[in-house]
Amino acid sequence: DAGVIQSPRHEVTEMGQEVTLRCKPISGHNSLFWYRQTMMRGLELLIYFNNNVPIDDSGMPEDRFSAKMPNASFSTLKIQPSEPRDSAVYFCASSFPQGGYPLRYNEQFFGPGTRLTVL
Amino acid sequence: AQKITQTQPGMFVQEKEAVTLDCTYDTSDPSYGLFWYKQPSSGEMIFLIYQGSYDQQNATEGRYSLNFQKARKSANLVISASQLGDSAMYFCATEGDNYGQNFVFGPGTRLSVLP
Secondary structure, eight states: OOOOEEEOSEEEEOTTOOEEEEEEOOTTOOEEEEEEEETTTEEEEEEEEETTEEEEOTTOOSTTEEEEEEETTEEEEEESSOOGGGOEEEEEEEEOOOBTTTTBOOOOEEOOOEEEEEO | OOEEEOOOSEEEEETTSOEEEOOEEEOOOSSOEEEEEEEOTTOOOEEEEEEETTOSSOOEETTEEEEEETTTTEEEEEEOSOOGGGOEEEEEEEEOSSTTOOOEEOOOEEEEEEO
16 A cells, blocks of 8 residues: 655755645545645644645644645645745645544554655 | 653663663643653654553563553653664653643653663
């Protein structure tokens, strides 16, 4: 089975340019998460979707960041305009809902990440 | 809000020995899950082991086991018979009752296995 797919794997761009990161979650998973990882701040949750609906975007750093999930198999994270401080590894992860008895919280499956460098 | 503390920024262990990576958590949720992930130098995040707060037994997955002490709010990862390939960053994480929310990661522990 294919895991979470992210593209591009590496992106180098200049300050002020628009950057779009893409993610395809695992088929059947209905929760999707976007994370950012830096040395200084560790792993930060930016936004997550449940059934294609954004549930919590409180981690999105500012209005320059936006995320969409038009259908169950595709999501984008856009940065416009990009800044050097946005340089990081961006991970997408997906999971299927908690449930069952006893209640089971399900692990997230991560994509390989996109390494973004903004010059 | 939930919080994960990993007090060991770095750890060293001799190959074939066991090592314990510490994790303490803070949550007000009556029910929650605890997770450990491994991130090798290649960068991917690999799920290792899960413990539910109501699980009666400590979780085990091969050489990984979780020493879950609910009253102390700790969920330490034990790796037995360390291998060179175990050298990586290890992250503890928790998820609570707000569905899909509060999947919080700790700062991580870098484990180095020495030959």
